[in-house]
Amino acid sequence: MISVQSICKTFSGQDGPVLENITFQIDDGQTLSIIGPSGCGKTTLLYILAGLIQPTSGQTTMTGPVHVNKIGQSAFVLQDFGLFPWKTVTQNIELGLKLKRVPPAIRKETVNRLLTDMGLPGMGARYPSQLSGGQKQRVAIARALATDPDILLMDEPFSSLDAMTREHLQNLMRDMWIKNRISYLIVTHSVEEAVFMGRRILILTGRPGRINAVVDNPNFAAPDFRLQPEFFESQKQVRLALEKSV
Ligand SMILES: Nc1ncnc2c1ncn2[C@@H]1O[C@H](COP(=O)(O)OP(=O)(O)OP(=O)(O)O)[C@@H](O)[C@H]1O
Numbered sequence: 001m002i003s004v005q006s007i008c009k010t011f012s013g014q015d016g017p018v019l020e021n022i023t024f025q026i027d028d029g030q031t032l033s034i035i036g037p038s039g040c041g042k043t044t045l046l047y048i049l050a051g052l053i054q055p056t057s058g059q060t061t062m063t064g065p066v067h068v069n070k071i072g073q074s075a076f077v078l079q080d081f082g083l084f085p086w087k088t089v090t091q092n093i094e095l096g097l098k099l100k101r102v103p104p105a106i107r108k109e110t111v112n113r114l115l116t117d118m119g120l121p122g123m124g125a126r127y128p129s130q131l132s133g134g135q136k137q138r139v140a141i142a143r144a145l146a147t148d149p150d151i152l153l154m155d156e157p158f159s160s161l162d163a164m165t166r167e168h169l170q171n172l173m174r175d176m177w178i179k180n181r182i183s184y185l186i187v188t189h190s191v192e193e194a195v196f197m198g199r200r201i202l203i204l205t206g207r208p209g210r211i212n213a214v215v216d217n218p219n220f221a222a223p224d225f226r227l228q229p230e231f232f233e234s235q236k237q238v239r240l241a242l243e244k245s246v
């Protein structure tokens with residue numbers, strides 16, 4: 001379980017806090033969407049969770065198998081993919097495994113499994129420039145999953161993709177969650193995406209980012225969820241909360 005307790009963040013030289021009194025938790029194997037106006041501190045919050053920057057006050061604690069502050073236990077998926085253009089798909093995916101000195105045979109097996117899971121079989125020898133945007137993002141997700149993280153932190157991972165590719169990757173990611181129950185946290189600007197991907201949706205206010213509302217979304221993993229009344233009901237709740245957020 002990840003527990004975030006009363007996190008506040010003020011950057012030095014800035015007038016006023018960016019994040020104020022953020023408290024939530026993510027149980028093992030659970031998912032959370034975060035949505036809020038631009039500049040309210042969402043990316044900052046992910047960096048704090050990953051242990052890359054320190055909060056001004058408050059703390060994050062982990063119990064059970066999750067230790068997000070230890071390097072290697074959380075994995076980041078960024079909006080701009082972050083792939084190395086001079087490395088092949090395989091070399092990009094196995095990067096974290098190499099750093100951990102995982103033997104070549106196991107690296108190969110892991111890469112092949114992830115390529116299949118991500119619908120990229122046979123593409124290991126290609127370079128990022130030879131892939132579509134959606135394929136690049138799948139490689140970025142595969143690379144994040146390769147080290148078997150306890151939690152995946154995703155910062156607007158699908159926002160630069162066209163609508164159909166985006167929906168396809170949302171389906172892929174959620175199906176993988178149904179299969180493997182990997183905890184993830186997704187930051188998004190899309191109400192639909194927040195509701196489709198998150199068991200709960202955290203709505204932040206404009207700067208300083210505070211928790212405005214938490215929408216419970218227990219049916220998010222139901223078959224054909226996009227067609228269910230609960231999908232629209234949760235979106236309505238998120239939209240109403242967002243109206244009060246700005
Ligand atoms: N290293 C830094 N030093 C000073 N200020 C920073 C730093 N990083 C972020 N900020 C400021 O903190 C605020 C929140 O930034 P952040 O990137 O977390 O917002 P965000 O919610 O992710 O926005 P967006 O939705 O546009 O991605 C912004 O005003 C930004 O200028």
Ligand SMILES: [Mg+2]
Nearest residue numbers: 042043044155
């Ligand atoms: Mg951001």
